[in-house]
Amino acid sequence: MKITRVEAIPYRIPYRKPLRFASGEVHAADHVLVRVHTDDGVVGVADAPPRPFTYGETQRGVVAVIEDLFAEQIVGTTLLERETVRARLERTVGNPVAKSAVDMAMWDALGRNLDLSVGDLLGGHTDRMRVSHMLGFETPEAMVDEAIRMRDTHGITVFKVKVGRRPVELDTAVVRALRDGLGDGIELYVDGNRGWTAAESARAMDEMADLGLTLAEELCPADDVVSRRWLVQRLGVPFVADESATTPAEVTREILGGSATAVSIKTARTGFTGSVRVHHLCEGLGVDVVMGNQIDGQLGTACTVAFGAAFASTSRRAGELSNFLDMSDDLLVEPLTIQDGELAVPPGPGLGVEIDPDKLAAYRIDR
Ligand code: MUC
Ligand code: MG
Structure with missing residues (x-):
C-alpha cells in the first residue's frame, strides 16, 4: 500500500457547447488527471478541474504544485495515511482542486487494494x-x-x-x-x-x-x-x-x-x-x-x-x-x-471506473 509515484497529466477535451455563468465560462475541459501508484501495482485516479475564476488555480499550476511540492510529500506514505498526507499538503495554502485530486486518487487506490468501493x-x-x-x-x-x-x-x-x-x-x-x-x-x-x-x-x-x-x-x-x-x-x-x-x-x-x-x-x-x-x-x-x-x-x-x-x-x-x-x-x-x-454509482472496487488509455493518449497535452 506504499505510494511510489504520483502523476499529474494535463489534458484537453472540448465542450460541444460552452457553459456560461456569472463568474466565467468554460469551453473545454482543461483538466489534470492525477494517478497515484503503489508498490503493489495498484493505481488510483482522480480528476483536477482548475477553476481560476473560483479558486485561482490553472492547469499548469495544478501540474506544477503536484510535481514540485506534493509528490515528494506523498511518496513513501501508505494509502492508510490520508490524514498525514492531508496535513502535509495543508502546509501549502490554497490549491484546493490539486489537493483534492491527490486525496481522491488515494481513496480510489485504497478501494482497489481492499476490493471495496469508495462509497x-x-x-x-x-x-x-x-x-x-x-x-x-x-x-x-x-x-x-x-x-x-x-x-x-x-x-x-x-x-x-x-x-x-x-x-x-x-x-x-x-x-x-x-x-x-x-x-x-x-x-x-x-x-x-x-x-x-x-x-x-x-x-x-x-x-x-x-x-x-x-x-x-x-x-x-x-x-x-x-x-x-x-x-x-x-x-x-x-x-x-x-x-x-x-x-x-x-x-x-x-x-x-x-x-x-x-x-x-x-x-x-x-x-x-x-x-x-x-x-x-x-x-x-x-x-x-x-x-x-x-x-x-x-x-x-x-x-x-x-x-x-x-x-x-x-x-x-x-x-x-x-x-x-x-x-x-x-x-x-x-x-x-x-x-x-x-x-x-459505478459498481466495482474504488471508484468503479477505468481510464481508456487510447483516449488519454489522444487528449493529453504533455506529449
Ligand atoms: C457552480 O455551482 O457554481 C461554476 C463556477 C463554479 O465554481 O462552479 C460552477 C458551478
Ligand atoms: Mg454554485
Whole structure:
C-alpha cells in the first residue's frame, strides 16, 4: 500500500457547447488527471478541474504544485495515511482542486487494494442519486429546449438555473419560461455566482416568488457582509453557500454569521477526506447540503456520486451530476449513463471506473 509515484497529466477535451455563468465560462475541459501508484501495482485516479475564476488555480499550476511540492510529500506514505498526507499538503495554502485530486486518487487506490468501493468505505448509504442539471446562460428559448431535452432523454426533472446577469429580468424571464414550458413537475433553483448585489437579488427573488424555487445559491458576494445577511434573512428558501464556503472554517463562518443557510459540497475542492468534515459539520450545524458540480467530467462526476450516495443527507437532494453530457468526449472506458433521472454509482472496487488509455493518449497535452 506504499505510494511510489504520483502523476499529474494535463489534458484537453472540448465542450460541444460552452457553459456560461456569472463568474466565467468554460469551453473545454482543461483538466489534470492525477494517478497515484503503489508498490503493489495498484493505481488510483482522480480528476483536477482548475477553476481560476473560483479558486485561482490553472492547469499548469495544478501540474506544477503536484510535481514540485506534493509528490515528494506523498511518496513513501501508505494509502492508510490520508490524514498525514492531508496535513502535509495543508502546509501549502490554497490549491484546493490539486489537493483534492491527490486525496481522491488515494481513496480510489485504497478501494482497489481492499476490493471495496469508495462509497462503501465512506458510508454505504445507497448506490445512486437523483440528478440535477445545471443550465448555463442562453436565451430563454434555448434554455427551455435544453431542459426539455434533458427531461425527455435522461428523465431529469431537477434544474439549477444560472442567474446573475444584468438587468435581472434577463434571468427571471428564463426561470419563468422554464416553469411555463415544463410545468409544475420539475424542481427549479437558482445560482448567481456572486453576479448580483443583495438588492438586485432581493428584487429578482421577489419577482420569481410565484415560481416555486427551492434554493438560492451565491446570489451576491459573501464579502458584502451586511447586505448578504439582510438578503438571507428575508428569503423564504435556503441560501446555499458554494464558493464562499470551501473549507470547514468558511462553512462555520458563513452559517454562524447568518450569510448562508445551506452548503454545497464539491468533492473536486474538498476531496473525500475534506468533504467528510464538511458533511459532518453541516449535520452538526443542522443545515441542508447539496452535492455540487465543479463543471466535472465523468471521472469527477463518479467522485461526486460516490460521496453523495454514501450518506443520507448528501443523497436526499438531487446531485449536480450531468454537465459532462456537454463534453464532446471523455476518458472512461465505460461511460456514465443517466437514466430515469438517476445516476448509479459505478459498481466495482474504488471508484468503479477505468481510464481508456487510447483516449488519454489522444487528449493529453504533455506529449
Ligand atoms: C457552480 O455551482 O457554481 C461554476 C463556477 C463554479 O465554481 O462552479 C460552477 C458551478
Ligand atoms: Mg454554485
